[in-house]
Amino acid sequence: xxxxxxxxxxxxxxxxxxxxxxxxxxxxxxxxxxxxxxxxxxxxxxxxxxxxxxxxxxxxxxxxxxxxxxxxxxxxxxxxxxxxxxxxxxxxxxxxxxxxxxxxxxxxxxxxxxxxxxxxxxxxxxxxxxxxxxxxxxxxxxxxxxxxxxxxxxxxxxxxxxxxxxxxxxxxxxxxxxxxxxxxxxxxxxxxxxxxxxxxxxxxxxxxxxxxxxxxxxxxxxxxxxxxxxxxxxxxxxxxxxxxxxxxxxxxxxxxxxxxxxxxxxxxxxxxxxxxxxxxxxxxxxxxxxxxxxxxxxxxxxxxxxxxxxxxxxxxxxxxxxxxxxxxxxxxxxxxxxxxxxxxxxxxxxxxxxxxxxxxxxxxxxx
Amino acid sequence: xxxxxxxxxxxxxxxxxxxxxxxxxxxxxxxxxxxxxxxxxxxxxxxxxxxxxxxxxxxxxxxxxxxxxxxxxxxxxxxxxxxxxxxxxxxxxxxxxxxxxxxxxxxxxxxxxxxxxxxxxxxxxxxxxxxxxxxxxxxxxxxxxxxxxxxxxxxxxxxxxxxxxxxxxxxxxxxxxxxxxxxxxxxxxxxxxxx
Numbered sequence: 001x002x003x004x005x006x007x008x009x010x011x012x013x014x015x016x017x018x019x020x021x022x023x024x025x026x027x028x029x030x031x032x033x034x035x036x037x038x039x040x041x042x043x044x045x046x047x048x049x050x051x052x053x054x055x056x057x058x059x060x061x062x063x064x065x066x067x068x069x070x071x072x073x074x075x076x077x078x079x080x081x082x083x084x085x086x087x088x089x090x091x092x093x094x095x096x097x098x099x100x101x102x103x104x105x106x107x108x109x110x111x112x113x114x115x116x117x118x119x120x121x122x123x124x125x126x127x128x129x130x131x132x133x134x135x136x137x138x139x140x141x142x143x144x145x146x147x148x149x150x151x152x153x154x155x156x157x158x159x160x161x162x163x164x165x166x167x168x169x170x171x172x173x174x175x176x177x178x179x180x181x182x183x184x185x186x187x188x189x190x191x192x193x194x195x196x197x198x199x200x201x202x203x204x205x206x207x208x209x210x211x212x213x214x215x216x217x218x219x220x221x222x223x224x225x226x227x228x229x230x231x232x233x234x235x236x237x238x239x240x241x242x243x244x245x246x247x248x249x250x251x252x253x254x255x256x257x258x259x260x261x262x263x264x265x266x267x268x269x270x271x272x273x274x275x276x277x278x279x280x281x282x283x284x285x286x287x288x289x290x291x292x293x294x295x296x297x298x299x300x301x302x303x304x305x306x307x308x309x310x311x312x313x314x315x316x317x318x319x320x321x322x323x324x325x326x327x328x329x330x331x332x333x334x335x336x337x338x339x340x341x342x343x344x345x346x347x348x349x350x351x352x353x354x355x356x357x358x359x360x361x362x363x364x365x366x367x
Numbered sequence: 368x369x370x371x372x373x374x375x376x377x378x379x380x381x382x383x384x385x386x387x388x389x390x391x392x393x394x395x396x397x398x399x400x401x402x403x404x405x406x407x408x409x410x411x412x413x414x415x416x417x418x419x420x421x422x423x424x425x426x427x428x429x430x431x432x433x434x435x436x437x438x439x440x441x442x443x444x445x446x447x448x449x450x451x452x453x454x455x456x457x458x459x460x461x462x463x464x465x466x467x468x469x470x471x472x473x474x475x476x477x478x479x480x481x482x483x484x485x486x487x488x489x490x491x492x493x494x495x496x497x498x499x500x501x502x503x504x505x506x507x508x509x510x511x512x513x514x515x516x517x518x519x520x521x522x523x524x525x526x527x528x529x530x531x532x533x534x535x536x537x538x539x540x541x542x543x544x545x546x547x548x549x550x551x552x553x554x555x556x557x558x559x560x561x562x
Binding site: 070073077080081084085087088091092106109110113114117119120121122123124125126133137140141144145169170172174175177 | 380382383384386388390395399429491494511545546560562
């Protein structure tokens, strides 16, 4: 975790005399005092809430005749009201963790209540509508309570909705409905910005990447793959350029947009590799891939560890693939291993040179 | 996980709680009332079935119902099947026939007008492949599940082996079907209160 690294770095700086010990201590205690810092108690509280929410769902699912259904409906409605009013009371007292837990239970209870109504009236085939409704209610709750944890629940419900869509329509593209998925991702990102639940944004980005992957699966098409590669790379460059990095919108989005746009570009390039296996197109594609990896390292290599590793991996894999395709066919098995060994060593040398080069150039690149 | 901004007054949260809880209550109330109103004032029809028995984690035990009217003969479709593929739904006109069980008289991709002595059902949306598809179209009406007390799904399945299971439905004016009761040998197997 970040705190561990921070503590280690601070102690190194104190040893080297770069930092007085008192300052190091003050820095650490400032970090610990932040509301965002990790707290086992809070995490356990949320886990407890999820378990309790699941228990509510299961009570609804079983015990069919033990309690009359109107009573069960009344109980679950009472639970919804109690839990939300309880959360408000907790927030007034500043007990944020307890309030978050209660809100999670409240949001999950809605799923339980709606499935109970489904049982009462023998409803079938409405799962998708239910998921959309559930997501909408979670989003409203996240906004009104400004709750990051409920934003996370909404993030998972957006995945659930996408899964329900794929299930309902047999993974086919039907009408305008698939556009709901990017819309939900946008809503989740909005919630993330509003509630400050930074990590939840990955749920939205992953949903989008998954959606793009599905899009290619329904429509395996050279131009679509090319679109991913070009569009992803353009978006990546756009969010990485020093000029646009100064814009508040991009700066506050953290390192995630750069990584995910680059990931989409790499997915596109990978799909293109599947489409094009021979000839000058293949060589061009390989060179473009290598160039994209180098560009990514140049633009984001220092600040963004995830982009850096993805770019190195793409670079190395592309080199090895190129070698196996071009040289592998000429050589026998044993000489292939010999050659591969030498080649991996060469790639390692190039990558290390690249790393060093960017490390040296970076001081002047800092803003 | 920075979660809440604290500076807000407590009243704001109470208002938020009331809005969210009321919203959930309203959605549930709307679903319940829309179903109860079909049960109160819908048109009756009796359907022949052939149930099977899977399980569902969230919704307890239920039997999957399959009806004679679930496969619509293409020949019965007035105006034919639309050329374009995509999300479509069928309106199906039912008329009581032999033994009181309703059968398909005609169907259409357009809304069918009301006629005395018949009931018009609206299917759930499905993916239509256009006119060159098979001679039957499989549709669902949102009445394909019957929830039974935990562990009794198999008992019901046995009852089906002995005698006929049929489903009495009521249909709203917009064609929405609602299960009223499950009948084994013509007798209701469970109580079906309005709420």
